[in-house]
Amino acid sequence: MKLSEGVEWGLHCVSVLAELPPGATLPTKALAQYHGLSETYLAKHLQALTNARIIESLPGPKGGYRLQRSPEEITVLEVVEAIDGREPLFRCTEIRQQGPLAQEPQAYRRPCGIHVVMAQAEKAWRDALREQTIADLVAHYQHDVAVKQQQRSTQWVTERMRRA
Template sequence: MQMGEGVEWALHSCLNLAWAEHQAVTARKLAAFYDLPPAYLNRQLQALARAGIVASTSGPRGGFRLARAPEEITLLDVVVAIEGGREAFRCQQIMRDGPGGRSDVDYRRHCLVSQAMSRAELAWRRELAAQTLADIRDSVEEKHPDAPRMARNRLAQPAR
């Protein structure tokens, strides 16, 4: 399974917003943090806003901030906001056209390949749902105690 780069960008942006201490940060500043294209990152941020993960404020002091506490935002929330909620594996029921296949059977329920893939995806989604932005934030701060201060300083700089 391969996710688009927007997921990584969105997760890092949410982490930086967690350290921004409820201050609105522009997409341009968030993009400059990692030298990302602002227009593309803005699309990811808009997807996060539609999902209720970030809030957007317009105007001279506008930008993005977390809409919920980091403890209430799971990694799965961000992945689904960016990638959508579709299943990674979609059984096309090709067994219908194979030897002994029948058109009246729902092979999504009977195919062992489909069942194995569904179990794997469920485990993946459970793992992402079990980790919050706060968990990642806390782990980063434990390994790199200066990270919040450095992020706030970098976000306070004028965008390029």
């Protein structure tokens, strides 16, 4: 399984937005600079997050992005699905029914064992991501990152945020 880099970008951006004070926003340019990313490419992912109602975009000179809901209400899975979609990670094409040893269709009444195992694994993965919220990610950051670095980050964001 390979997730797009946009998932990482989206999770980081949503985590930064989660720490903004009420009423504040960050423009695309600031989010891109903060993470050293292409503003144009990041904008596509921010639009996907907006369409999924995870973040909202406010227009105008004081505009930018902010969370649409509290960090406790946004799951990691929502961000993953907003960026990469909800399609199953594994697609069974029933190759067991092809080739020189294929049997009659009625011999394949039971689901393919490989399909069953992959579906169970995907369900477990999605369930784990559904249990983790953006608030959990922020808490990990606050626990794992040195206070001095957190202060530098807060100062950098504060200098670039906009208040509506």
